[in-house]
Amino acid sequence: MAIIADPVPAVARPFWRQLYVQVLVAIVAGGLLGWLSPETGVALKPLGDGFIRLVKMVVPPVVFLTIVTGIAGMRGLGRLGRVVGRTFAYFLSVSTLALVIGLVVANVVRPGAGLNIDPASLETGAVAEYVQKAEDSGIVGFITEVIPDSMLGAFTSGNLLQVLFLAITTGIALGLVGDAGAPLLRFLESAQAVVFRLVAMFMALAPIGAFGAFAFTIGRFGPGAIANLVGLLATFYITSLLFVLIVLGVVARLAGFSILRLIVYLKAELFLVLGTSSSEAALPSLMEKMQAAGCPKPIVGLVVPTGYSFNLDGTNIYMTLAALFIAQATNVELTLGEQLLLLGVAMLSSKGAAGVTGAGFITLAATLAVVPGVPVAGMALILGIDRFMSECRALTNFIGNAVACVVITRWEGAVDEAALEAALGRQRGLAAPVGETDTD
Template sequence: MLLPNTPSPALPVPLYRQTYVQVLVAIALGAVLGHFFPAFAEQMKPLGDAFIKLVKMVIAPVIFLTVVTGIAGMPHLNAVGRVVLKAMAYFLVFSTLALVVGMVVANVVRPGAGLNIDAASLSTTEIATYASKAHDMSLTHFLLDIIPDTVFGAFTSGNILQVLLLAVLFGISLTLAGERSKPVIAFFEAMTAPVFKLVHILMKAAPIGAFGAIAFTIGRYGIGSLQNLMYLVATFYFTALLFVIVVLGTVARLTGFSIFQLLRYLKAELLLVLGTSSSEAALPSLMEKMERAGCDKSVVGLVVPTGYSFNLDGTNIYMTLAALFIAQATNTPLSLGEQVALLLVAMVSSKGAAGVTGAGFVTLAATLSVVPSLPVAGMALILGVDRFMSECRSLTNFVGNAVATIVVARWEGALDRDALSATLASGGADQATSAVEAPAE
């Protein structure tokens, strides 16, 4: 979003003041601290947690203001339904494709083959919490949880979909109210500027948050913890990279842009997601950058928050790959029918992951419980390295939602293709108001 009356800088921002460089340095320092001083590094966890809480604090107002003002600016209300339907169609197709890709790679590479682990010997103590959460992930529970208990409860629950539902309904009501709603719309539009300025301020702490999160991860689990399960981790990263470059890259090319230019444009946000293992940490910045790249404000406001719950490509790849890894490691044969059933259940359970802490692991527990022969206790095999795979899940989810926003905007005829080409070609370097690269005032 280009804020009014914001002058462009005469000189480019120095490299050392660009947050993506600072985050990269912080990640490296955190990894070094975690490796050589693990006990001390574990104490850095509050830094990462605090930063994520700061960002989550502003997610609700960012989504609410963006969606309400976007819908109020639409000429016809049927445009809202049209955008949502197109977005959901896209999410369904590519989320399912991600599940299929994970399943195919797992059957071809077979990362768990040869481990010959007796499922009865595995401890279920550590996974009991995740398994219990999985019982709350039914479709009915998920749908009812979208409705907040109160209007203000939507802003305090931490559930993105509750804020989105309230924003859509309120935006529609403002449109139906006609002329009488203009002062309210003007107020919300005026509120948008300081809220995004607040986002800019909070992003200054991104390097600190990334440092704390990565230091804790390496200090707690150690780089050596990857050795025994390196094949699974490497397979997952390879599959996610394959999905981004081949599948999303093809979609990007058909839409008229390069996936590599998009990744370059979002480099600061991607590093932030890598450092914090949370795609939510970069949600406000993603919305702002998508608008700057030529996507209509109303489309961004509807697609991005919805995609964070319904378009989890990385989580979907992880679920089928991890499920088949457990089956292979415990020598549990799965027929084609059982694998298809696993895939169908994963399509539903992944949607119930919205707002659940440790969503990838929780949804895996819910999915495994559907196939009786598949030992849920096998999750203990990957618990130690799940934290390392969560970064890849978050990165893939983030890129998938960025691509989805541009695609839906083009389908809706709400994409300024000239702005998209110019912004991606420059890598956003000429934009002074970036949420993560703005110079200090």
């Protein structure tokens, strides 16, 4: 059953009706308002929060329905196991490489050198809640929290991993019962069509959400918040950009597609992520677009939501880079062995906080709490600019998961080549982006 609107190549849409143009204009307008009238910008925070809450409301049913119907329609559990194995092998390889790159860049650029900060002089109250969350989201807690208290509880917990667990097990069970489960499968496919239409309705509000969120960011933190730490911000943004263009670019090329064309294809979602500082805001639309680009629903349903918990390339770069920045700023010299320990702990803690709100800062707290020598209090140094770094983390994470989806589909030999070429080769203005509909 098709859930994605067919493109209409014969009709050109005016540029001002393109979602990415509307979101970009909203970001610029919100930034100007936050800069010129900070109090007004801060007061608009509910617009951004409200939009993100709307999207988060439909994320659990989107993920559940996509995975269940996809697995139930998959031929044989052997293929499911192969897809899962390849997915986690890819995630582990690329996310570990991101951690290593952050570590290497921090040692070469040394963005924290010369600050000479005394840890005792730092105000740690602001970071205390993140440290507490890090303690609550350890590896053991992470494993137990994957299993929901009840089937309905998976949808209300806010933990996407619980939805994944319930969806995979339900999809397997539905596939095993065969014809007896056909009526339920048809019902779930119909429900999926309704939920995706709901997503399209909510996405029409994306410019308003981006406007409010970006106005708040600039109004609350302002350009002055980054003045003293511009070196760290620049290092992080440039490193993430090079990671996307070079590392993910090579991965994409080896898989037979262009990273730049994929970025252009996802431009509306990327602007939304930039404006809201949340990759989760674009999750439903990403899943829809990956299917439109020729990736089968079962693979999209497994790879994309799982990647949001386990394939956080931007977060991993941030973790090692920020940890060494704090060490350098507080004049703590880490030996090679200590840096390798930091890398190993980061590999675990980045998974332990999966599905936790504010995971980037929390995983950093969890890592520093284990590594001796680096003061956790040093996190106060970067708390003021974490919002700006969060945008870069979210963008890199989002692109990384889009690349992973196409790559794993290629490994499975399941790509619809015509659909992929049509999506990535589509010229601007020839067709409406997936999820956009005319409202006239």
